[in-house]
Amino acid sequence: MLHVKATGIDCIDKSIFTSEDTLKSLPKYTMPDATHRGDVIKQLIHDELLLDGNSRQNLATFCQTWFEPEIQELMALAIDKNMVDKDEYPQTAEIERRCVHILADLWNAPQAKQSIGTSTTGSSEAAMLGGMALLWKWRDRQKKQGKETLAPNLITGPVQVCWHKFARYWGVELREIPMEGDRYIMTAEEVIKRCDENTIGVVPTLGVTFTGHYEPVDRVCHALDALEKQTGLDIPVHVDAASGGFVAPFLHADLKWDFRQPRVRSINASGHKFGLSPLGVGWIIWHEQEDLHPDLVFHVNYLGGDMPDFALNFSRPSGQVIAQYYNFIRLGRDGYTAIHQNCQRIALYLAEEINKLGEFDIIYDGSDGIPALSWKLNDKPHDFNLFDLADRLRTKGWLVPAYAMPKNRQDLVIQRILVKRGFSQDLAELLMKDYKDALAHLNKHPLNESLTEAEAGGFKHG
Numbered sequence: 001m002l003h004v005k006a007t008g009i010d011c012i013d014k015s016i017f018t019s020e021d022t023l024k025s026l027p028k029y030t031m032p033d034a035t036h037r038g039d040v041i042k043q044l045i046h047d048e049l050l051l052d053g054n055s056r057q058n059l060a061t062f063c064q065t066w067f068e069p070e071i072q073e074l075m076a077l078a079i080d081k082n083m084v085d086k087d088e089y090p091q092t093a094e095i096e097r098r099c100v101h102i103l104a105d106l107w108n109a110p111q112a113k114q115s116i117g118t119s120t121t122g123s124s125e126a127a128m129l130g131g132m133a134l135l136w137k138w139r140d141r142q143k144k145q146g147k148e149t150l151a152p153n154l155i156t157g158p159v160q161v162c163w164h165k166f167a168r169y170w171g172v173e174l175r176e177i178p179m180e181g182d183r184y185i186m187t188a189e190e191v192i193k194r195c196d197e198n199t200i201g202v203v204p205t206l207g208v209t210f211t212g213h214y215e216p217v218d219r220v221c222h223a224l225d226a227l228e229k230q231t232g233l234d235i236p237v238h239v240d241a242a243s244g245g246f247v248a249p250f251l252h253a254d255l256k257w258d259f260r261q262p263r264v265r266s267i268n269a270s271g272h273k274f275g276l277s278p279l280g281v282g283w284i285i286w287h288e289q290e291d292l293h294p295d296l297v298f299h300v301n302y303l304g305g306d307m308p309d310f311a312l313n314f315s316r317p318s319g320q321v322i323a324q325y326y327n328f329i330r331l332g333r334d335g336y337t338a339i340h341q342n343c344q345r346i347a348l349y350l351a352e353e354i355n356k357l358g359e360f361d362i363i364y365d366g367s368d369g370i371p372a373l374s375w376k377l378n379d380k381p382h383d384f385n386l387f388d389l390a391d392r393l394r395t396k397g398w399l400v401p402a403y404a405m406p407k408n409r410q411d412l413v414i415q416r417i418l419v420k421r422g423f424s425q426d427l428a429e430l431l432m433k434d435y436k437d438a439l440a441h442l443n444k445h446p447l448n449e450s451l452t453e454a455e456a457g458g459f460k461h462g
Contacts (some may be wrong), residue, residue: 016043059417059431060401062243062273066422067323071278075319082460083119083318084311086348092318095325096182098286103327106249107258107267116292117285118310119321123242123270124369125312126284130238130266134201136293137236146198155194156203157215159240163203172200177406178351184208184363185215188223188342195227198205201236203267205211205332206244206257210405211364212372212416214244217257224263236265236291241348243370245269245283246276250337251344252368265291271324274340274370276421281320343371343419346428350417351375351431357439363414374416383446386413393440 016022019040026044055065077090086093086279104115117431120126131154139149153173156163168175174391177186191202202224204215217239228234239257241248246269248255251421258264271281286292331339347366355362355413360381369436377386382394386402393400405412 016040017018039386054397054424056427057397058399059423060420062270062418062420063279064272064276064420064422065166066420067278067373068330068332070416071323071326074322075278078317078319078322081318083316083321084314089318092322096318096321096352099283099321099325099328100285103269104259107245107285109259109285109287111288114289115285116282116289119271119324120268120282120284120311120410121280121313122238122272123268123282124160124165125247125272126268126282127162127238127240127242128166128312129284129310130167130240130268131201131203132296133266134171134238134290135170135172135238136296136378137291138198138200140293145353147191151198152200153196153198154193154203155186155191156240157205158184158208159203159205159209160209161241163240175199176407179405180408184211184221184405184409185213188216188219192223192227193219195224195233195235199233199235201238203238203240204257206239206248207370207372210403210414210416211374212369212418214252214255214257214369216349218261220254221261221263235263237261237263238398239267241267242282243272246271246336247276247340247370250333250340259287262287271320271385274420275324276336276339277324278320279291280317281324337423340371341421343421346423346425347371347373347417347419349425350419350428350432352397357436359439366419371419372417373419376412376414378389384442386415387452388413388442388447389438390436392442393434396434396438398434400431 005171016039019037021036021040026041026048028113035234048372055061058065058117064102071088081089082094083089083096099119099129101112101115104117105112118129118375120129135152136153138152142149151173152173154167154175155177157177158179159176161175166172175189177194186204186207195202202220204217204220205216206217209217217237221237224235224237225418239245240258244257245267248257260268266284268282269275270400271277271283275283292310323460344366351362351365354360354373354375359378359380360375363376366370366373390400390402398416400415402415404410405414410446
């Protein structure tokens with residue numbers, strides 16, 4: 001057989017950037033009729049994605065942006081496996097079950113080996129499942145007592161939007177404790193003021209979205225214990241530990257926020273935040289079987305046993321669950337502790353450096369909650385606002401959000417940084433250099449008119 005050596009022209013003809021497709025824009029509104037070379041289309045889409053921000057400089061997101069290569073390889077192995085299809089992929093289902101037991105043990109469930117829980121697409125879905133369980137159990141109790149079930153309410157502190165969605169979707173009154181003055185979180189006293197026989201539960205947040213604080217789960221539980229003794233009202237607690245559920249066991253092991261409090265009946269957390277897994281995995285664990293109303297549970301037999309299935313989604317990827325299990329085994333308690341301790345040290349460093357600038361008041365420094373920090377402008381006169389400062393930092397690629405606080409403190413604008421795995425001390429020092437440069441520029445070149453929140457991009461918490 002005759003082999004002909006490719007000429008230079010042949011090689012050029014096969015190159016990506018001599019393809020006719022590179023002389024056209026990608027279709028945006030209709031599907032093209034013809035097929036196209038995969039390598040060319042991949043390159044063009046790749047190049048469009050270059051216009052996104054650098055996720056490693058996104059200090060607004062709670063989500064992980066750095067991963068070991070082994071995680072990417074494991075997720076590739078699972079690309080064709082549907083998490084819900086437990087009969088077809090029994091070992092993947094077994095890995096999910098192991099994660100549930102590990103988390104139950106981590107959160108001090110009394111019978112971790114018999115724990116009930118599930119993975120979800122994120123902590124928002126897990127939170128909604130927790131809310132549904134509270135609602136169904138309350139309805140059942142009210143019916144048994146011959147009482148109405150038309151006006152359920154749920155008590156929270158300042159919460160992420162998923163709880164507003166839950167309340168609207170399921171017809172529950174959300175009694176959200178507003179911020180007042182320098183109080184940015186719920187207190188036990190504010191909770192008790194809002195309790196009645198229609199309260200389906202109380203939801204403290206372990207790592208408040210707006211600031212990073214933990215809400216006082218233990219004090220809330222003790223106050224509800226006292227209320228039950230006085231009135232007979234037995235109000236359960238669901239802990240939204242979207243961020244703190246993977247931090248507190250390692251940095252604040254003595255803090256009794258979890259199932260060591262008998263009143264805590266369920267906990268949700270996000271695996272893709274401080275659980276260190278890729279985007280798309282959350283978890284919910286219940287204290288015991290009776291905390292899940294049977295009407296909400298679908299039973300699936302596999303691996304010779306019976307496993308409850310309870311989720312809002314059906315088909316979903318399994319790679320993130322496998323990655324979560326990898327992290328549990330790969331890092332262990334020592335690894336998670338070391339990673340979160342480093343993040344906490346960097347948060348404390350940044351808070352100290354920002355405080356030294358003399359322009360700001362630190363609201364939260366990262367010492368007793370999640371590895372994060374938040375601050376506001378002090379009372380001195382300024383020729384700029386925090387939206388201007390955030391906008392200036394974007395010129396160096398940093399996303400350090402500025403946003404107005406929620407109800408009753410919408411007059412207060414703050415900035416916040418989440419310190420996650422992959423953000424080193426070296427990067428923190430480079431950030432502070434750029435922060436100081438941005439501050440110096442705004443002081444030297446005052447703006448005629450500062451940016452508003454809408455003009456600054458309408459930052460959303462996530």
